[in-house]
Amino acid sequence: MRGMLATMDRELRAYFFSPLGWVVATGFLFFQGLSFQTIVDFLTDPRAPGMTPLDFFFGGTLFYWLTLLFVAPVLTMRLLSEERSQGTLEMLLTAPVTETQVVLGKFFGALAFYVFLWVPTLVYALLLERHLDLDWGPIGSAYLGTLGIGALFLSVGIFVSGLTRSQIVAAIGSFALLFLLFLPAFLEFLVNDPLLQSIVDYTNLYSHMDEFSKGIVDSRRLIYYLSGTVFFLFLTSRALEAGKGR
Amino acid sequence: MLEAHGLTRRFGDFVAVRDVGFDIQEGEILGMLGPNGAGKTTTIRMLTGYLPPTEGRITVAGHDLEDDSLAARKEIGYLPENVALYPEMRVEEYLRYRARLEGVAGSEIDEALDEVVGQTLIGEVRSQIIGTLSKGFRQRVGLAAAILHRPRVLILDEPTVGLDPKQIIAIRELIRELGENHTLLLSSHILPEVEHLCHRVLIIDKGRIVDQGTPAALRERWRGNSLVRVTLKGDPEDASRGLGAVPGVVDVRRDDESPGRWILEGDRDADLREPVFRTAVDRGWVLLELVEEKASLEDIFVRLTTEERVEAQADDGSAEESGLPEESPGPTGSDETAEGETTETEDEKEETS
Numbered sequence: 001m002r003g004m005l006a007t008m009d010r011e012l013r014a015y016f017f018s019p020l021g022w023v024v025a026t027g028f029l030f031f032q033g034l035s036f037q038t039i040v041d042f043l044t045d046p047r048a049p050g051m052t053p054l055d056f057f058f059g060g061t062l063f064y065w066l067t068l069l070f071v072a073p074v075l076t077m078r079l080l081s082e083e084r085s086q087g088t089l090e091m092l093l094t095a096p097v098t099e100t101q102v103v104l105g106k107f108f109g110a111l112a113f114y115v116f117l118w119v120p121t122l123v124y125a126l127l128l129e130r131h132l133d134l135d136w137g138p139i140g141s142a143y144l145g146t147l148g149i150g151a152l153f154l155s156v157g158i159f160v161s162g163l164t165r166s167q168i169v170a171a172i173g174s175f176a177l178l179f180l181l182f183l184p185a186f187l188e189f190l191v192n193d194p195l196l197q198s199i200v201d202y203t204n205l206y207s208h209m210d211e212f213s214k215g216i217v218d219s220r221r222l223i224y225y226l227s228g229t230v231f232f233l234f235l236t237s238r239a240l241e242a243g244k245g246r
Numbered sequence: 247m248l249e250a251h252g253l254t255r256r257f258g259d260f261v262a263v264r265d266v267g268f269d270i271q272e273g274e275i276l277g278m279l280g281p282n283g284a285g286k287t288t289t290i291r292m293l294t295g296y297l298p299p300t301e302g303r304i305t306v307a308g309h310d311l312e313d314d315s316l317a318a319r320k321e322i323g324y325l326p327e328n329v330a331l332y333p334e335m336r337v338e339e340y341l342r343y344r345a346r347l348e349g350v351a352g353s354e355i356d357e358a359l360d361e362v363v364g365q366t367l368i369g370e371v372r373s374q375i376i377g378t379l380s381k382g383f384r385q386r387v388g389l390a391a392a393i394l395h396r397p398r399v400l401i402l403d404e405p406t407v408g409l410d411p412k413q414i415i416a417i418r419e420l421i422r423e424l425g426e427n428h429t430l431l432l433s434s435h436i437l438p439e440v441e442h443l444c445h446r447v448l449i450i451d452k453g454r455i456v457d458q459g460t461p462a463a464l465r466e467r468w469r470g471n472s473l474v475r476v477t478l479k480g481d482p483e484d485a486s487r488g489l490g491a492v493p494g495v496v497d498v499r500r501d502d503e504s505p506g507r508w509i510l511e512g513d514r515d516a517d518l519r520e521p522v523f524r525t526a527v528d529r530g531w532v533l534l535e536l537v538e539e540k541a542s543l544e545d546i547f548v549r550l551t552t553e554e555r556v557e558a559q560a561d562d563g564s565a566e567e568s569g570l571p572e573e574s575p576g577p578t579g580s581d582e583t584a585e586g587e588t589t590e591t592e593d594e595k596e597e598t599s
Contacts, residue, residue: 002346013339086330095348244297
């Protein structure tokens with residue numbers, strides 16, 4: 001616990017004290033702002049369907065998915081690969097803390113920064129509230145889904161970062177793996193086999209977010225994200241242990 | 247305090263460390279000496295829990311390193327060979343992080359920090375960013391971090407590599423002080439360092455312990471024939487003949503570097519100084535210098551590790567690449583030979599292992 005908190009604290013500081021954290025935050029908010037602006041423009045047209053902008057904002061556009069697919073690898077790429085290339089991993093793994101504590105600390109540090117990235121988007125909801133009668137329920141569930149998918153993506157990023165000493169390789173590798181995770185969204189209408197269809201349904205992140213932003217909280221989705229996250233973090237911790245001294 | 251039994255580590259077919267066993271008593275300073283690539287760092291990485299041994303057991307202060315790993319690791323303070331710090335952090339911030347990681351209680355962190363900062367003399371860089379520090383200060387910060395949690399065993403891997411001579415002296419002084427209240431394991435390929443600091447020395451070559459003992463005992467066991475250095479004023483021809491006739495002298499060599507200087511070799515236990523003096527008096531030589539050469543650990547070390555190689559070459563008949571240490575066995579066995587040299591090659595080697 002103590003080792004986990006110390007690591008989390010350090011990682012969180014590292015985001016705020018490094019240019020990388022601010023570059024990511026700036027890019028993220030720029031694209032979220034652009035996304036919101038575009039959606040609002042579109043919906044103010046009289047011919048547009050009668051929906052609120054936030055139905056689209058969470059997962060309804062490529063803005064959302066592309067940013068997530070980029071942000072997670074960039075936030076996680078240095079977490080373990082840098083420790084390895086810098087040589088600080090030796091210090092970390094000979095300190096009286098377990099590999100699991102180290103991995104969890106890094107994960108929660110990244111997750112906390114991810115949450116920090118999303119907090120300013122609450123402004124959009126507050127802006128809308130002045131003009132519309134907003135239902136906060138679906139907004140809450142959309143944020144919940146965003147958190148769950150974020151956790152899953154970050155755990156994948158950490159896993160790949162733990163396998164290499166190069167940050168670039170880590171970023172590209174986790175982007176590829178995340179793309180694979182997102183693949184079911186493309187296959188939704190392209191499979192006929194009922195078994196495959198059910199697998200695609202279960203893992204289709206796009207349709208999951210569609211549900212979340214309508215206020216539907218399906219516990220199967222949350223279990224999928226949570227178990228995926230735990231699985232990848234477990235793999236990372238095992239990989240660290242097996243790769244000791246290398 | 248620290249016990250190692252039958253440590254063996256293989257990397258594929260390569261045996262980096264072979265059946266190494268030793269123990270360190272409480273308060274002892276043990277030196278581990280060996281040429282580059284002898285297996286020192288591999289051994290140390292096993293002792294600190296970074297590298298699991300292929301075979302063998304390690305106990306630290308009664309805790310088994312495998313079964314009771316966290317408790318054992320808590321007792322160890324470790325300064326790795328390439329002191330790796332986070333370049334973007336400030337010194338104080340880094341030490342605070344390490345203190346928490348090493349399990350120093352929150353209320354004691356400030357006190358522990360002040361103590362180690364004072365001990366390692368890093369007060370002036372306390373709020374500086376680590377990336378801007380000199381190598382000497384980085385080494386100190388690494389040491390400070392290693393002793394923060396008051397470990398009972400301190401393991402230092404090549405603590406003076408890459409420092410300039412002034413920094414080396416300062417770090418050695420610091421190690422000596424730390425040795426007063428820690429059990430200490432020090433690895434080095436620099437002989438004078440080990441000879442001056444350590445109570446006991448293990449000589450490692452090709453992954454095996456070739457000999458161990460106190461520096462004095464090793465010197466006694468491995469010293470060769472007695473050597474005397476003489477400087478004479480006068481005709482070299484006459485001196486050469488006269489010195490060869492001194493009773494007990496087996497060999498006479500001329501020191502090419504300084505005129506009139508000779509190296510005399512005698513039997514193992516002979517003291518040649520008196521007969522040389524008498525001869526000089528009889529022949530009316532002007533004696534400028536008469537010194538008995540003591541075999542340094544360096545000579546012993548070179549002898550031990552090269553004999554091994556000669557044997558190995560004879561065994562398989564292959565011309566093995568000679569991995570002699572960079573310090574050549576200077577004829578004077580001077581204490582401060584080429585010790586400031588950086589060993590980049592070893593760094594690279596460690597990287598690939």
